[in-house]
Amino acid sequence: MASKIVPKKTPMRERPPQERVKSFKEVPFGYSPEEAITEAKRCLQCKKPTCIPGCPVEIDIPGFIKFIAEGDFAGSIKCLKEKNVLPAVCGRVCPQEDQCEKLCVLTKKFEPVAVGRLERFAADWEATQGESPIPELPKSTGKRTAVIGAGPGGLTVAGDLSRVGHAVTIFEALHKPGGVLVYGIPEFRLPKSTIYREVDYLIRCGVELKLDFVVGKTATIDQLLKDFDAVYIGTGAGLPWFMNIPGENLNGIYSANEYLTRANLMKAYLFPEYDTPIVRGKRVAVIGGGNVAMDCARTALRLGADEVRIVYRRSRKEMPARDEEIHHGEEEGIIFEFLTLPVKYVGDEYSWVKEMECLRMKLGEPDASGRRRPVPIEGSNYITAVDTAVCAIGQSPNPLIPQTTPDLKIGKWGNIEADEKTGKTSKKGCWAGGDVVRGGATVILAMGDARVAARSIDEYLKTGVW
Amino acid sequence: MYKVLKREKIVPNIHLLVIESDAIYKNAQAGEFVVVRADERGERIPLNLVDWDKNSVSMMFMEIGTSTRKFAALKAGDEIATLVGPLGKPTEMTKGKKILCLGGCYGIGALYPVIRAFKEQDNTVVTAIEARSAYLLYWQEKLKKYSDEFYEITRDGTQGLQGHINDFLQEYLRTNAVDLVYVQGCTYLTYLSSETTRPYGIKTIVGLNPIMVDATGMCGVCRVIINGETKFGCVDGPEFDGHQVDWENLLSRRKIYLKEEVYSLSFYECEKYG
Ligand SMILES: Cc1cc2nc3c(=O)[nH]c(=O)nc-3n(C[C@H](O)[C@H](O)[C@H](O)COP(=O)(O)OP(=O)(O)OC[C@H]3O[C@@H](n4cnc5c(N)ncnc54)[C@H](O)[C@@H]3O)c2cc1C
Ligand SMILES: Cc1cc2nc3c(=O)[nH]c(=O)nc-3n(C[C@H](O)[C@H](O)[C@H](O)COP(=O)(O)OP(=O)(O)OC[C@H]3O[C@@H](n4cnc5c(N)ncnc54)[C@H](O)[C@@H]3O)c2cc1C
Ligand code: SF4
Numbered sequence: 001m002a003s004k005i006v007p008k009k010t011p012m013r014e015r016p017p018q019e020r021v022k023s024f025k026e027v028p029f030g031y032s033p034e035e036a037i038t039e040a041k042r043c044l045q046c047k048k049p050t051c052i053p054g055c056p057v058e059i060d061i062p063g064f065i066k067f068i069a070e071g072d073f074a075g076s077i078k079c080l081k082e083k084n085v086l087p088a089v090c091g092r093v094c095p096q097e098d099q100c101e102k103l104c105v106l107t108k109k110f111e112p113v114a115v116g117r118l119e120r121f122a123a124d125w126e127a128t129q130g131e132s133p134i135p136e137l138p139k140s141t142g143k144r145t146a147v148i149g150a151g152p153g154g155l156t157v158a159g160d161l162s163r164v165g166h167a168v169t170i171f172e173a174l175h176k177p178g179g180v181l182v183y184g185i186p187e188f189r190l191p192k193s194t195i196y197r198e199v200d201y202l203i204r205c206g207v208e209l210k211l212d213f214v215v216g217k218t219a220t221i222d223q224l225l226k227d228f229d230a231v232y233i234g235t236g237a238g239l240p241w242f243m244n245i246p247g248e249n250l251n252g253i254y255s256a257n258e259y260l261t262r263a264n265l266m267k268a269y270l271f272p273e274y275d276t277p278i279v280r281g282k283r284v285a286v287i288g289g290g291n292v293a294m295d296c297a298r299t300a301l302r303l304g305a306d307e308v309r310i311v312y313r314r315s316r317k318e319m320p321a322r323d324e325e326i327h328h329g330e331e332e333g334i335i336f337e338f339l340t341l342p343v344k345y346v347g348d349e350y351s352w353v354k355e356m357e358c359l360r361m362k363l364g365e366p367d368a369s370g371r372r373r374p375v376p377i378e379g380s381n382y383i384t385a386v387d388t389a390v391c392a393i394g395q396s397p398n399p400l401i402p403q404t405t406p407d408l409k410i411g412k413w414g415n416i417e418a419d420e421k422t423g424k425t426s427k428k429g430c431w432a433g434g435d436v437v438r439g440g441a442t443v444i445l446a447m448g449d450a451r452v453a454a455r456s457i458d459e460y461l462k463t464g465v466w
Numbered sequence: 467m468y469k470v471l472k473r474e475k476i477v478p479n480i481h482l483l484v485i486e487s488d489a490i491y492k493n494a495q496a497g498e499f500v501v502v503r504a505d506e507r508g509e510r511i512p513l514n515l516v517d518w519d520k521n522s523v524s525m526m527f528m529e530i531g532t533s534t535r536k537f538a539a540l541k542a543g544d545e546i547a548t549l550v551g552p553l554g555k556p557t558e559m560t561k562g563k564k565i566l567c568l569g570g571c572y573g574i575g576a577l578y579p580v581i582r583a584f585k586e587q588d589n590t591v592v593t594a595i596e597a598r599s600a601y602l603l604y605w606q607e608k609l610k611k612y613s614d615e616f617y618e619i620t621r622d623g624t625q626g627l628q629g630h631i632n633d634f635l636q637e638y639l640r641t642n643a644v645d646l647v648y649v650q651g652c653t654y655l656t657y658l659s660s661e662t663t664r665p666y667g668i669k670t671i672v673g674l675n676p677i678m679v680d681a682t683g684m685c686g687v688c689r690v691i692i693n694g695e696t697k698f699g700c701v702d703g704p705e706f707d708g709h710q711v712d713w714e715n716l717l718s719r720r721k722i723y724l725k726e727e728v729y730s731l732s733f734y735e736c737e738k739y740g
């Protein structure tokens with residue numbers, strides 16, 4: 001079978017750039033069954049698959065792909081769901097090029113097997129088959145776990161624990177579950193319906209979901225521990241950073257979180273049918289070089305901007321955003337200004353931003369992260385007109401829970417400290433994982449942490465040993 | 467969904483809203499607020515808690531834009547989409563002090579739990595409420611119950627003293643020693659009060675109302691400049707020292723969406739009334 005390897009991935013059809021910048025509809029269409037089978041057949045079904053260790057939740061990659069190659073899509077999704085409760089999400093947003101696909105044997109000579117696209121295909125196929133069947137649930141153990149935060153991490157813990165018979169209640173601060181998947185990542189990259197479907201599945205499996213509940217305010221962790229045997233903290237990294245440069249509080253300057261939350265969670269792109277407004281800028285600058293910045297820039301285009309610029313202080317090579325996203329952005333006409341650092345905003349007489357002063361940079365010696373440090377070029381300041389700026393330079397965990405839980409050990413970035421092998425925090429009965437521990441990371445790492453913690457919680461609930 | 471137990475017009479444009487809730491009262495404290503959203507398409511807006519018990523929370527709101535218009539149309543038995551709280555930092559409590567508490571428009575209601583808490587901590591409470599005219603003042607009896615002195619101020623003189631809040635403040639502070647001034651109401655009132663007490667050097671705590679979305683510290687839209695430093699109104703406030711607030715910035719940030727708000731309201735009215 002391996003005699004003739006097809007060198008390239010089966011391409012995935014996409015909405016053309018001119019059409020997609022006018023709508024929030026998803027950009028790639030996904031594989032047809034024929035395309036999926038063709039791609040699945042590229043997999044060599046290695047005896048010792050090198051791809052699996054690249055997946056933080058250890059999906060049986062050749063296993064699920066084999067089912068697709070044989071046309072048994074139901075078998076494929078069943079195999080995927082044994083390890084991953086959110087395959088439709090991961091297939092879309094995992095940085096596969098740095099994970100499973102990077103380690104595929106084919107990459108030595110060819111393009112890797114399109115693991116992500118196949119995963120997405122299986123999950124999307126399932127969605128067309130009506131409500132997914134609920135697995136048989138074991139008898140209740142009578143033990144109760146509180147999960148804080150309905151992001152990918154929290155949802156994974158809830159799924160894993162309910163599957164072994166523990167009762168789970170998820171407490172979520174916002175009015176919708178999904179975490180960053182819902183308030184941050186835009187519809188054109190991840191349709192919200194895929195997430196709600198998975199959450200709905202969990203609820204049908206008996207998980208209780210309490211929205212509009214801010215732990216640290218509505219109830220503290222210590223108060224929850226009176227009613228629950230264990231607590232998992234998966235509250236993410238939701239505190240936006242600003243640059244603290246002059247003029248940053250002028251009107252028209254957003255944090256990425258505000259910009260994306262208005263657009264996604266509150267559906268401001270449908271204003272006035274939806275009540276929450278957003279500024280539809282014409283000349284938009286987005287500061288930063290990660291996925292978050294790319295999402296903001298592409299959102300700004302879709303809100304009708306004439307010109308959207310990504311302003312990043314290093315070069316293209318150092319950009320942390322996924323290649324696929326940068327490529328999509330380029331196709332859509334986003335302008336990239338590398339080696340550039342904003343130093344000041346200037347407002348008009350109504351306190352609206354009208355100009356941004358920037359400094360050109362050059363790359364110096366490598367810094368702690370191993371990337372070459374950007375250093376300012378003296379006297380290179382210049383001024384450019386903007387009417388909207390979005391600051392997407394990073395975020396850290398929200399302090400609400402640490403402030404109200406004094407015996408929880410906190411690291412220097414405000415992150416909760418948790419043991420890597422178990423997810424245990426310094427506080428008895430409390431586990432943590434995902435972005436609240438790692439700072440901004442990825443969906444699948446949050447889910448990997450959750451899996452580790454769920455195993456440890458299960459053990460604790462059974463044995464009572466901390 | 468959360469059930470509306472009561473919605474009552476108290477004075478023109480100001481309404482009391484009582485919503486069913488068995489979670490919020492447990493940790494609720496004076497000075498805190500909730501976020502509400504009328505329906506699936508609605509905006510998240512913050513409103514101060516004016517009271518709470520085992521089954522419910524109460525808010526007092528002024529009808530201005532689309533969101534508050536939607537709330538003003540509610541009746542008992544209806545449901546709202548979101549209710550979350552308590553949020554923000556509670557009012558910092560003192561003991562045995564003399565405190566001058568000022569309220570205007572919705573702030574008259576917002577004052578109620580705060581003066582109750584001040585009184586319970588053995589403070590001497592002087593309460594003053596203000597409005598354009600007598601028919602806009604409300605809750606006098608409720609407020610008097612926790613006040614050692616009680617004043618009403620109307621701009622047209624139809625009730626109590628005639629004038630602005632600053633006229634009253636200047637007169638009172640000239641003749642009385644006060645440890646703390648506390649103000650709830652629109653930005654103009656909090657601003658004017660702070661500027662009036664500044665020369666007297668009396669600490670003045672004001673409830674600010676920057677625009678908010680999540681109200682948990684996640685978006686940063688609520689940022690206010692306090693003593694030159696950027697703070698988040700929803701988690702670091704909403705109460706701050708009025709002498710440290712950058713009022714110009716606050717006033718301009720409150721107007722970010724003025725154009726959209728007007729458009730939103732006319733859209734809502736067209737949809738509703740054709
Ligand atoms: C714009 C954007 C784009 C991204 N793109 C990608 C991508 O393409 N690929 C990828 O792998 N990763 C991406 N990421 C990162 C990824 O989304 C996160 O790493 C992941 O969501 C972390 O999951 P989590 O479960 O730890 O937390 P989150 O997803 O942050 O969820 C935390 C949840 O907890 C809730 N919460 C917080 N505090 C409280 C409280 N006190 N009480 C109750 N609830 C609370 C929050 O409201 C939230 O719903 C992106 C992130 C952003 C912001
Ligand atoms: C912490 C906090 C607590 C609050 N507590 C209360 C409360 O207890 N009761 C209450 O009625 N409001 C309160 N507010 C203000 C309230 O949130 C706004 O009035 C509300 O969001 C208006 O929504 P809307 O859609 O009806 O009007 P919008 O369409 O959003 O606003 C219409 C216009 O009126 C202006 N405006 C808004 N609010 C005021 C105001 N209070 N005074 C003068 N002009 C205003 C806006 O700038 C805007 O231009 C509070 C705000 C904060 C931040
Ligand atoms: S979950 Fe992510 S890393 Fe794992 S196989 Fe799927 S796409 Fe690859």
Ligand code: SF4
Nearest residue numbers: 043044046051104105
């Ligand atoms: S390493 Fe590549 S070819 Fe081998 S099993 Fe994994 S996906 Fe298939």
Ligand code: FES
Nearest residue numbers: 681683685686700
């Ligand atoms: S309202 Fe979003 S951070 Fe305060």
